[in-house]
Amino acid sequence: MSRLARHGAALLGAQIWNWQALQGGDIAHTLLLYLNDGRKVVVKNGPDPVAEADMLRSLGRTGAPVPQVLGVDEDALVLQYLPADGTLSSGWLDLGHVLAQAHAGRPPQPDEACYGWPTDYAFGTLPVCNTWSRSWPEFWAQQRIGVHLEHVGIDLARQLEALMRRLPDLLPERPAASLLHGDLWGGNVLVSGGRVSGLIDPCCYYGHAEVDLATAGIFDRPAPTFYAAHGPLEAGYEVRFAIYRLWTALVHLRLFGPTYMPLVAHYLDATGANGG
Structure with a gap:
């Protein structure tokens, strides 16, 4: 046994x-x-x-x-144990509502350094750093992009450094600090009867709500009702989505190898890192 x-x-x-x-x-x-x-x-x-x-x-x-x-x-x-006899294709509308509910969660001291989490975490052996920051672009640059520089090739590291320098112009400085699931994709959403029965395998921290909205579309194709149920997307979300999805792609690159390099390159291109 x-x-x-x-x-x-x-x-x-x-x-x-x-x-x-x-x-x-x-x-x-x-x-x-x-x-x-x-x-x-x-x-x-x-x-x-x-x-x-x-x-x-x-x-x-x-x-x-x-x-x-x-x-x-x-x-x-x-x-x-929660029922999971449905598929996400029938649950996108409810997932939008569920995420809006989760994202209403706020850090314990919202007027202090509010982006991050009380502890670090990990995906297997890969650390997830959550040191508190007062600036959202700074948090994303240091804790989600910069942590990978020493673990990827020199060419990719240079592109990531260039993106880090541009983040203050691409990400909001002080968005509402929402409670994020942090690893939201179809495999971490249980569905039964067209409703979300449970969110599982979280990697929580407080940050921009668009992170979860972005990662939901990495391996799945969310229905328009998903975004409508959560709330209207703000202008320029396409580039921000690419920035947030890039972190997930980098995590997969380090955990599972070079087959994920095209995904990393795709999201780098979508940020305009290569003049796109």
Whole structure:
């Protein structure tokens, strides 16, 4: 029997009669446990289960649907099992409403340095730095772009440095500091009956709400109702979307290799970094 399955059951003081692996697993292992008392629960490991539990609770406090945290320690996170028998193609409208609800969340001290998160996080072995900043372009330059410079080739690093210098002209200085899911794509949205049943696998921090709107369109094609339900997009969003998607592309490049270099190049081009 899986060690993770046994550990998850132990956190609940329960016994297992069966378990199965769930989809995903590139960064964390996720299992569905069938307990002897009739419950179904989800257990996963990851870079920091305690931090992930705190992020889920923060999202949940806004009223956004998330799985309830049933048990957690430094090695595993046990979550409520939520139905996921639908597809995102039927849930875009509701996702727009759900994100608007989550984005109403504000940092604990909104008048201080308000962009960031109380702790750093990680995607597997790749650090996600969340040091607080008073300036949104500065936060994005330092914590989302600059952190990659030493880990990519010299040509790409030079292009990224050039983009960093332009960010004060491309991003708003002080947008509302919204609670972000931080890794929003179709695989992290559970849908049932045309409604979002749960947001999962967060990488939360406080920042510009457009980040989540942008990343939702990296691997999926959001319906127009998604953006309409969240609220009207502000002028110039196309370039900002490219800047925000670039971070996700850089993360994939470092985690999974050069097959993601064309995606990085595409979003760099879309920012005008190469004169486009």
